[in-house]
Amino acid sequence: MSDVPAIEVLDLQKSFGENHAVQGVSFDVKQGEIFSLLGPNGAGKTTTISMLSCLLRPNNGDARVMGHSIRSDSTGVKSVLGVVPQDIALYEDLTARENLSFWGKMYGLRGSKLKLRVDEVLDVIGLRDRANERVGKYSGGMKRRVNIGVALLHKPKVIYMDEPTVGIDPQSRRNILDSVVKLKDEGMTVLYTTHYMEEAQELSDHIGIMDHGKLIACGTGEELVKLVGQQTRIDLTLNGDGSNVMQMWQAIDGVSRVSAEDGLVSVLVADSNLVLPHLFEAAAQLSIRITSVDIREPNLEAVFLHLTGRALRD
Amino acid sequence: MKVFDIALKDLTRSFRSTFAVVFMLGVPLLVTGMFYFMFGNIASEGGFSLPKTKVVIANLDEGGPKFQVNPKNIPGGKKADTMGDLIVSILQSEDMADLIEVALVTSAESARTAVDSQNAQVAIIIPANFSHQFADVDGEAVIEFYQDPTLTIGPAIMRAILNRFMDGMAGVKIAVNVFLDEADSSKYVFAGQVVQLYLKDSLAESDDPAEELLDVRTPANGQNNEAEESQNLMLNIIGSIMGGMMVFYAYFTGASTAQSILREEEEHTLPRLFTTPTSQATILTGKFLSVFMTVFVQVIVLLIAARLIFGIQWGGILSVALMAAGIIFSASSFGIFLNSFLKNSKQGGVLFGGGLTVTGMMGMIKIFAMNSAIANKMGDTISLLVPQGWAIRGLMQSMNGEPTVSVLITLLASLVWSVTFFVIGVWRFNRRYV
Ligand SMILES: Nc1ncnc2c1ncn2[C@@H]1O[C@H](COP(=O)(O)OP(=O)(O)OP(=O)(O)O)[C@@H](O)[C@H]1O
Numbered sequence: 185m186s187d188v189p190a191i192e193v194l195d196l197q198k199s200f201g202e203n204h205a206v207q208g209v210s211f212d213v214k215q216g217e218i219f220s221l222l223g224p225n226g227a228g229k230t231t232t233i234s235m236l237s238c239l240l241r242p243n244n245g246d247a248r249v250m251g252h253s254i255r256s257d258s259t260g261v262k263s264v265l266g267v268v269p270q271d272i273a274l275y276e277d278l279t280a281r282e283n284l285s286f287w288g289k290m291y292g293l294r295g296s297k298l299k300l301r302v303d304e305v306l307d308v309i310g311l312r313d314r315a316n317e318r319v320g321k322y323s324g325g326m327k328r329r330v331n332i333g334v335a336l337l338h339k340p341k342v343i344y345m346d347e348p349t350v351g352i353d354p355q356s357r358r359n360i361l362d363s364v365v366k367l368k369d370e371g372m373t374v375l376y377t378t379h380y381m382e383e384a385q386e387l388s389d390h391i392g393i394m395d396h397g398k399l400i401a402c403g404t405g406e407e408l409v410k411l412v413g414q415q416t417r418i419d420l421t422l423n424g425d426g427s428n429v430m431q432m433w434q435a436i437d438g439v440s441r442v443s444a445e446d447g448l449v450s451v452l453v454a455d456s457n458l459v460l461p462h463l464f465e466a467a468a469q470l471s472i473r474i475t476s477v478d479i480r481e482p483n484l485e486a487v488f489l490h491l492t493g494r495a496l497r498d
Numbered sequence: 499m500k501v502f503d504i505a506l507k508d509l510t511r512s513f514r515s516t517f518a519v520v521f522m523l524g525v526p527l528l529v530t531g532m533f534y535f536m537f538g539n540i541a542s543e544g545g546f547s548l549p550k551t552k553v554v555i556a557n558l559d560e561g562g563p564k565f566q567v568n569p570k571n572i573p574g575g576k577k578a579d580t581m582g583d584l585i586v587s588i589l590q591s592e593d594m595a596d597l598i599e600v601a602l603v604t605s606a607e608s609a610r611t612a613v614d615s616q617n618a619q620v621a622i623i624i625p626a627n628f629s630h631q632f633a634d635v636d637g638e639a640v641i642e643f644y645q646d647p648t649l650t651i652g653p654a655i656m657r658a659i660l661n662r663f664m665d666g667m668a669g670v671k672i673a674v675n676v677f678l679d680e681a682d683s684s685k686y687v688f689a690g691q692v693v694q695l696y697l698k699d700s701l702a703e704s705d706d707p708a709e710e711l712l713d714v715r716t717p718a719n720g721q722n723n724e725a726e727e728s729q730n731l732m733l734n735i736i737g738s739i740m741g742g743m744m745v746f747y748a749y750f751t752g753a754s755t756a757q758s759i760l761r762e763e764e765e766h767t768l769p770r771l772f773t774t775p776t777s778q779a780t781i782l783t784g785k786f787l788s789v790f791m792t793v794f795v796q797v798i799v800l801l802i803a804a805r806l807i808f809g810i811q812w813g814g815i816l817s818v819a820l821m822a823a824g825i826i827f828s829a830s831s832f833g834i835f836l837n838s839f840l841k842n843s844k845q846g847g848v849l850f851g852g853g854l855t856v857t858g859m860m861g862m863i864k865i866f867a868m869n870s871a872i873a874n875k876m877g878d879t880i881s882l883l884v885p886q887g888w889a890i891r892g893l894m895q896s897m898n899g900e901p902t903v904s905v906l907i908t909l910l911a912s913l914v915w916s917v918t919f920f921v922i923g924v925w926r927f928n929r930r931y932v
Pocket residue numbers: 200203205223224225226227228229230231232270379
């Protein structure tokens with residue numbers, strides 16, 4: 185049983201009129217792993233999650249969640265699934281305890297079992313001492329935590345978290361990321377979406393990069409970074425016209441690509457230690473001053489840039 | 499089970515919202531309370547006073563038969579040479595002073611102008627031939643009654659006073675006519691004696707005409723206790739106002755609670771419900787049930803509160819149950835129906851401002867019309883075009899102590915409305931969320 189993928193996605197497609205939001209996405213999520221969908225705004229992450237939680241019907245393709253087809257067995261899918269929606273979905277005029285209690289009932293929990301789970305979840309999200317306050321009075325971070333708590337009540341095998349850390353303070357964010365790892369340790373499978381590449385890199389066993397409705401790359405963090413050939417990116421700001429110096433840099437040994445965007449020049453290199461002095465030399469020859477240098481070891485940002493020619497945060 | 503969980507959650511939310519509770523319970527009770535205090539306070543005084551009705555009288559009566567009425571028997575002890583004088587004296591008497599404020603004018607025209615310019619609520623014009631007609635066997639003595647059409651209570655009281663007087667006089671007239679048939683027709687003096695007899699026997703014995711005259715309706719439970727009877731008109735007025743408010747705001751509650759379906763869609767909790775292992779049928783049924791339950795609680799609380807605070811008699815227990823059911827079912831289903839046509843809750847303003855207010859006013863037209871016969875008849879037809887009209891009809895029937903069968907028939911009509919609205923609303927919502 186544990187060989188069967190927790191989530192199997194097969195050529196999912198969804199269009200809203202002329203807007204092809206998801207265009208044939210396929211990937212597998214193994215049981216007990218954290219899989220992140222990384223992509224900019226409008227990439228199609230939420231649309232994919234909505235189809236995988238049976239909220240939207242795909243135009244084409246299918247998916248299985250713990251063996252249940254989203255097309256033909258939505259009840260089966262929903263019973264193994266906890267969903268943390270991107271938008272906070274709670275009753276603000278009810279307290280955290282009342283919210284958890286209500287949603288627990290919707291997942292079929294009752295009586296003392298329900299009460300126990302509500303208390304446990306309140307501990308997990310660290311809100312037990314403020315459980316009897318109305319959610320409307322909570323801070324954004326606290327609401328996010330309750331929003332996650334709701335999806336944990338029935339101990340689902342699979343949990344979807346759609347950008348659970350958007351718009352909150354660093355402390356709450358840390359808290360949430362830690363709890364995601366704990367969920368994995370407890371054996372849950374997590375499908376996580378984000379447009380923060382650090383989050384994806386830190387959390388995930390596997391990462392799928394989405395853009396314009398397509399899955400453009402998929403693999404472990406390391407595998408993806410290899411796509412850009414382990415290259416380091418050096419970002420530089422220049423005072424003066426950089427076009428001549430860029431030509432000189434391109435000719436330097438070990439430099440694979442030089443590009444400029446918004447006054448920032450990016451140089452992809454194999455080893456920054458070797459190349460950096462030559463960059464300064466060339467600039468000095470042309471009397472151009474380098475006013476800032478930023479060295480970026482290979483990361484998913486670079487992968488995205490490499491694959492799409494755009495920065496992730498466009 | 500989940501159905502009730504959803505409905506109870508909504509009920510909790512409704513009654514936790516101050517705004518909602520104010521509109522559900524506060525406003526209807528407050529408005530009624532306002533009228534209650536305008537009309538006086540039974541609890542502290544044991545009686546009540548209506549605002550005085552301003553009456554202008556143009557007494558043009560030129561006289562006819564000679565009157566020999568002992569001034570002692572005429573209220574106020576004034577001299578009365580004509581029937582017109584007699585009426586003026588009675589209306590000016592101290593007994594009437596609590597109810598009306600009389601001003602005299604010399605022409606019919608200026609009497610009407612006083613009403614038109616809202617200086618008076620009622621004009622009474624006693625024609626020149628009034629006494630003559632009264633004494634004439636075939637004659638018809640007619641008083642012109644001119645009122646501000648926008649007012650109801652003051653003119654109604656005035657009319658009651660006059661009717662009572664004219665009824666009494668009709669009896670006198672018969673006696674006079676019988677007498678004139680037998681005696682010498684020139685001896686009008688006797689006519690005066692008969693009038694005197696009438697005044698002595700009937701009018702003078704009543705020491706509080708207000709109490710007697712205002713007993714327009716019989717109490718629903720047929721009690722004859724005098725003290726209670728004296729409050730009947732007021733309770734009827736307050737009862738109608740309270741009933742009208744209750745129906746209007748029950749519909750308001752129905753619509754705003756049903757709107758929580760749209761609001762849950764916007765608050766993202768509805769999609770989240772759809773991600774739980776709960777069927778769409780269960781979720782929607784729970785939402786619909788919450789509308790019925792919220793209106794149910796509202797109507798029951800209002801019925802009991804109005805009974806306890808204002809002493810309103812809603813009628814027999816069975817009739818009240820039937821009419822309450824009519825209000826609850828029609829208000830809830832109408833709310834579901836209306837909301838099923840909205841794209842989002844922002845369009846709710848149109849719903850409340852337009853649909854609910856207009857239909858609500860149409861349904862309540864009978865309450866505004868109160869004692870005006872034409873408006874009443876017209877109101878009957880118009881109000882029954884909207885479900886609120888049927889809800890109010892049941893309420894009035896129960897309050898007036900009409901047979902339970904009549905209330906039941908009205909309830910059935912309300913249920914026809916309700917089922918129609920409910921089926922359309924449910925169908926539209928179901929289609930929306932497949
Ligand atoms: N209900 C809808 N109707 C029409 N278009 C939609 C709908 N939902 C999403 N879209 C469109 O589909 C595309 C993908 O949207 P989606 O919400 O899946 O992106 P996302 O990756 O979740 O972005 P974000 O990071 O901003 O949440 C967008 O162009 C969006 O405008």
